[in-house]
Amino acid sequence: MMNRWLVTGAGGMLGRDLVRVLEALNEPVLAATRQDLDITDRFSVRAVVSRYRPTAIVNCAAWTRFHEAETSEAEAHLINGRGARELATICGDRSIRLVHLSTDYVFDGASRRPYAESAATGPINAYGRTKLAGEQAVLELLPDDGTIVRTAWLYGRHGTNFLRKMVRLEQTHKTVDVVDDQWGQPTWSVDLAQQIVALVRHGASGVFHGTSSGETTWYDFARMIFRLLGADPGRIRPVRSDQIAGGELRPRYTVLGHAAWREVGLTPIRHWSAALERSFPLLADEEW
Numbered sequence: 001m002m003n004r005w006l007v008t009g010a011g012g013m014l015g016r017d018l019v020r021v022l023e024a025l026n027e028p029v030l031a032a033t034r035q036d037l038d039i040t041d042r043f044s045v046r047a048v049v050s051r052y053r054p055t056a057i058v059n060c061a062a063w064t065r066f067h068e069a070e071t072s073e074a075e076a077h078l079i080n081g082r083g084a085r086e087l088a089t090i091c092g093d094r095s096i097r098l099v100h101l102s103t104d105y106v107f108d109g110a111s112r113r114p115y116a117e118s119a120a121t122g123p124i125n126a127y128g129r130t131k132l133a134g135e136q137a138v139l140e141l142l143p144d145d146g147t148i149v150r151t152a153w154l155y156g157r158h159g160t161n162f163l164r165k166m167v168r169l170e171q172t173h174k175t176v177d178v179v180d181d182q183w184g185q186p187t188w189s190v191d192l193a194q195q196i197v198a199l200v201r202h203g204a205s206g207v208f209h210g211t212s213s214g215e216t217t218w219y220d221f222a223r224m225i226f227r228l229l230g231a232d233p234g235r236i237r238p239v240r241s242d243q244i245a246g247g248e249l250r251p252r253y254t255v256l257g258h259a260a261w262r263e264v265g266l267t268p269i270r271h272w273s274a275a276l277e278r279s280f281p282l283l284a285d286e287e288w
């Protein structure tokens with residue numbers, strides 16, 4: 001059966017690419033930006049869902065201003081926690097499939113091995129706490145078919161992201177300081193969008209880690225970006241998290257395990273360096 005997709009937060013980095021992927025597949029999709037649909041507004045959520053009658057909702061809407069969440073946690077919670085609850089409630093009432101995006105920052109970063117999907121959470125910052133509240137609401141209200149996809153270190157054509165920042169800095173700075181003591185998995189938004197589509201088509205539910213395979217530091221990620229730009233990677237200088245403002249708020253190691261994909265018969269997202277090489281010529285055509 002073909003789905004009727006509703007993408008919330010469709011003006012954001014992931015939302016825009018997900019809508020593009022769905023349109024390319026000729027899947028019926030309603031792309032709802034924040035102006036079209038505020039997920040914290042119950043009446044608006046109900047009105048849009050009643051009108052469009054989606055069979056699957058992918059919630060890409062979120063408060064993602066990491067540092068501001070520290071001083072505005074209640075506002076961030078309203079979107080990341082309560083907004084997710086509103087969507088889960090209506091999905092439960094109307095048997096709509098919900099895929100809710102979450103983050104590696106629900107983990108504390110103290111591990112030195114990839115976090116399993118079932119590993120204990122323990123956010124060390126406000127953003128992580130609000131995102132965890134969203135996860136919990138979805139799993140509480142949709143225990144059988146709610147789906148959480150935790151992603152991390154996203155980059156792509158749209159929005160503010162590390163790759164675009166490095167490309168700009170390469171043009172304007174002789175050297176660039178980048179932290180070398182945080183580990184994660186750079187993930188191309190298009191890879192994640194395709195993985196979400198595969199997941200929904202497959203009918204699987206539960207908690208999944210929507211990140212690239214492999215692991216690296218921001219420093220090595222930046223070096224590879226410079227290499228792909230034809231610039232000298234020696235211009236990237238390693239620094240520690242405690243040398244940059246707010247660095248201590250970010251968990252050190254948030255590499256995520258991918259067992260859940262294999263358990264349902266799906267393949268995890270490719271290695272981060274293969275994705276970066278593939279995405280680079282496509283992204284480099286764009287205005288940065």
Ligand SMILES: NC(=O)c1ccc[n+]([C@@H]2O[C@H](COP(=O)([O-])OP(=O)(O)OC[C@H]3O[C@@H](n4cnc5c(N)ncnc54)[C@H](OP(=O)(O)O)[C@@H]3O)[C@@H](O)[C@H]2O)c1
Binds near residue numbers: 008014061101150155
């Ligand atoms: N980017 C990353 O590296 C990263 C890492 C881990 C997890 N994630 C998760 O991945 C998902 C997608 O992230 P992203 O990078 O695509 O974020 P993004 O570019 O910031 O997009 C989020 C979108 O949600 C919209 N929004 C905010 N409040 C809303 C509301 N009340 N109702 C409806 N829409 C609202 C925003 O609109 P305005 O711009 O107008 O506010 C924005 O268009 C999020 O769940 C995020 O937490 C992202």
